[in-house]
Amino acid sequence: MKKAYFFILILCSIILGSCEKNITLDIPKYNSKPVVFSVLLPGRPPQLSLSLSQSYYSYADTDTSVNNHLITNARVYITDLNTNKTDTFKEDTFGQKKIYFGKQNIISGHSYFLHISYNGKTLTAQTTVPMPVKIDHVDYVKLDTTFYGGPNYEFQVYFNDLTGGPNYFTLDMANFISDAGLAGKQLELKEDLYLPLVYPITVQVLVYNANKETSDFLTNSNIQAQNANNPFSEPVIVEGNINGGLGLFGAMTQSPFYTVVIPK
Amino acid sequence: MKQLILTLFVFFMITGVVSAQKYTISGYVKDASTGEVLIGASLYVPKLKLGAVTNAYGFYSLTLNTDSIGLVIRAMGYKAVYKKIDLKKDIDLNVNLQTLELGEVVIVGSKASENVEKPQMGVIDVPITSVKELPAIFGEKDLFKVLQLLPGVQAGAEGSAGFYVRGGGADENLILLDEAVIYNPFHMAGFFSIFNGDAIKSVDLYKGGFPAQYGGRLSSIIDISMKDGNAESFHGEGGIGLISSRLMLEGPIVKNKATFMVSARRTYLDLLIKPFLPQGTSAAYYFYDLNAKVNYIISEKDRVYLSGYMGADVLSTSLTNPGDTTGVGVSWGNKSATARWNHVFSPKLFANTTFIYDDYNFSINEQMNALQAKITSGINDVGGKIDFDWFPSPLNHVKFGGIYTYSQFIPSLVEGQIGNTGFANEQVKYVHNAAVYVNDEYTYSEKWSFNIGLRAPYFDYKQTDYFDVEPRFTAKYSLNKTTSLKASYVMMYQNIHLLSNSSISLPTDIWIPSSNIVKPEQSQQVSAGIFRNFLENAFETSAEIYYKKSNNVIEYQPGTDIFFNPNIDNALYFGQGWSYGLELFVKKNVGKFTGWLGYTLSWANLQFAQLNNGAAFPATYDRRHDFSVTGIYNFNKNWSFSGVFIYETGSSLTVPLGTYIIPGNGPGGSTQLLDYGSMNFYKLPPYNRLDIGIKYTRQHKKYEDEWRFDVYNAYSRQNPYFVFINPNYQDPNSNISRAAAVQISIFPIIPTFSYNFKF
Helix, strand or coil, rough: CHHHHHHHHHHHHHHHHHCCCEEEECCCCCCCEEEEEEECCCCCCCCEEEEEEEECCHHHHECCCCEEECCCEEEEEECCEEEECCCCCCEEEECCCEECCCCCCCCCCCEEEEEEECCCCEEEEEEEHHHHHHHEEEEEEEEEECCCCEEEEEEEEEEECCCCCCCCCEEECCCCCCCCCCCCCCCCCEEEEEECCCCCEEEECCCEEEEHHHHHHHHHHHHHCCCCCCEEEEEEECCCCCCEEHHHHHHEECCCCCEEECCC | HHHHHHHHHHHHHHHHHHCCCCCEEEEEEEEECHHHHECCCEEEECCCCCCEECCCCCEEEEECCCEEEEEEEEECEEECCCEEEEEECEECCCEEEEEEECCCCCCCCCCCCCCCCCCCCEEECHHHHHHCCCHHHHHHCCHHHHHCEEEEEEECCCCCCCECCCCCCHHEEEEECCCCEECCEEEEHHHHHHHCHHHHHEEEEEEEEEECCCCCCEEEEEEEEEEECCCCCCCEEEEEECCCEEEEEEEEEEECCCCEEEEEEECHHHHHHHCCCCEEEEEEEEEEHHHHHHHEEEECECCCCCCCCEEEEEEEEEEEEEEEEEEEEEEEEEEEEEEEEEEECCCCCCEEEEEEEEEEEEEEEEECCCEEEEEEEEEEEEEEEEEEEEEEEECEEEEEEEEEEEEEEEEEEEEEEEEEEEEEEEEEEEEEEEEEEEEEECCCCCCCCEEEEEEEEEEEEEEEEECCCEEEEEEEEEEEEEEEEEEEEEEECCEEEEEEECCCCCCCCEEEECCCCCEEEEEEEEEEEEEEEECCCCEEEEEEEEEEEEEECCCCCCCCCCCCCHHHHHEEEEEEEEEEEEEEEEEEEECCCEEEEEEEEEEEEEEECCCCCHEECCCCCCCCCCEEEEEEECCCCCEEEEEEEEECCCCCCCCCCEEEEEEECCCEEEEEEEEEEECCCCCCCEEEEEEEEEEEEEECCCCCCEEEEEEECCCCCCCEEEEEEEEEEEECCCCEEEEEEEEECCCCCCEEEEEEEEC
């Protein structure tokens, strides 16, 4: 009888003990890559962050602050391909971060070529700044939910699409809609917001128009970050447009503000 | 190209017809003990070296010009019958074959088996006895788990009944149950298939060389026929297992005229856990299957069949406290119904007319106090088809016909109520699907025979039409009586597509039709092989090579919400795939020891402009080596032993290699992103497993019963079910949080007792 109990015990141990285990992936050594991030906005001088990626599995990666992996003393400049003017960036401090700043304001409709060199390496990228759209009108609906007493409103933003493209529109810089097949038609974006409980409520609405590489990068970055702890998620690969590195050299244009006043 | 195929086709037809002869022998071949018609039984005239094969309804026709012949009739697992016939007029000849006794070997004449003789390749007649005899997880005998052991068929995740054929995706397999399409053939998130072995008569797997009567999927056809029911006497069989029990009853309604078969299976995990649940809580999960079939022989020329299947998985939980009621119910399942009418117009012309209804439905019901919501997804078809078998001469077997299906796709339907206010959001897509086909199996000479077909599918959805032409061609050249060489070319189109949330089969996967954005998927496959039998067909062997190219294959943008997305077509990527490989198969059919050995060496690649920087990458199910061996040893009438061993290269995985930070996520904030390596570049550890089973059978006066002891994964190998990266793994040695790969294995060694009986 004791033998039978022992057998059952061994069997249960095997069954219960073989569910989850850490394994070592036999993957090649990771070589750090330069990471560029810059989104050009019309009417403003450009700015750009430059850093290095790290191995995902090393202990050193636990510090995720930007400064630890910054690339300093790089030569950074962009060329306006419409005017052939070159703007050389200056390394500067922005709060606790080091960012590269240009001086010349970005212009809608112009294309820009980025050139970065550091430690004998060269990175390049190109982007075109989209044209702005104009909001036609904004409708809003009060929803049933509240947040700390503050009302929740859904805003429906209507604007006329631009000819040409493709264009990618967003209200929140995370969820973009494409105008593929809809060029020139009136489009609608929706967003719901929790607002303070002080009437009348004034809301300023604007629509961002991005180019494809910017829309793809920001959309996929957002999805990847949201699914970071989901073991069932398929991998979301964020593909940038930097030759020789990771990241984005993109552009977005914002519409003029449209003011909505919600009376009590 | 199309004209050339048409010309060849007409040439072969005319060649056959002009040599058409005087008298025809026709009829049905049946199992003598049950009266079940036998599919694929062969009739052979050694003197003329000509023969015929029974169709899906057991009917054959053989037209000859001689007045005295010997006819050998045989089928796998049955004693061959020799009949001497004086052919002076058309003859109706129904033949009953006796089953072979255990270990009995019968020399079945000089003709090689179908696998060598027929101008058909990439086809496996799946042995149903193996489904019942081989060891299985929890003792649940599963048709699809046996399919996975055949060369060219790759298994899905650990323990899953899902499969991939010759590098094709999971949605590229057409599964037909008595001609009705089964859209989700799985229970329990893919661990078991819905097919209850007790109710199944035959299964044919087509991996290539598709005859023209089949279409609609790129990679495989699994044609399953339910038992007709015993025409001689009342019988039953059933079993009691660890997680489910089952019962099948069959018999004559009117002896030799009308029969029935009903079969049921249900799991009872829900009943076992019920007593252990806290008060106010309920939780249940179960699945069930019901199969039923009735057939009635109206006359020698007319026969009707009615068959149906209904099965579902049901999962529910609820919590009731004073003033607070929450509950969730999830169910998914298939229903199918088929009505068929066989009519023999003449000894040379047989027709089958079928009306088909099938339905796949998935629903979630949620209640949270005043909120009630229901989410539904599914697809249902109503259609009809007509198939003719025409035997103009002993050299030609022509099949032609057409099919029409009206389908209703519901990617997601959300409806509900909050208090007294209702809401609904419905997306329904209505689709017309049709096809006509013609196929000729033509014997040119003793050495050469051909299978030539043409299928023309038509698809219509929302003013978008697709009309395509699919040529099919297989040639066979016999080197000698036991060896043949074969080659085939097929083109296939697929107009419905599965979007899957994950690599495991879940009911939340949705089917979508082709549209103006989603073009039909298309594949072309060429294959060649050598087929040889040894020792009077006791051993069947084959070696096949194939290359398959697919266009318009679909992936969706990572992270896309496929379930609630009304514009899902815009979130899809379209690319191409190609796969190639070598398949070796050795099968022992007769004797005390039976079984087979299969090996596949294969590659499966995909390429999308938007993924992996546009570079090609291996498919998730790209497995270089896949080896399996099965064996059943019948020691005597009481004891038998069985075993399965599988070894396969691990599946492919995309894993992050690096990480980087970009500014964002609010002023002064940052976002951590992952730098993945090339898509699916990492291979998981190899999968291997040994299952063993022992069966003790007792014969009683009125019934027979058996005790089975199966051990699944006998050496408790921790095979990966899936691997994921835990970004916050707490290293016990350094106490530092870091990313680490975690492997989930779900099935260690699982011993199971089960009891089966039949009477």
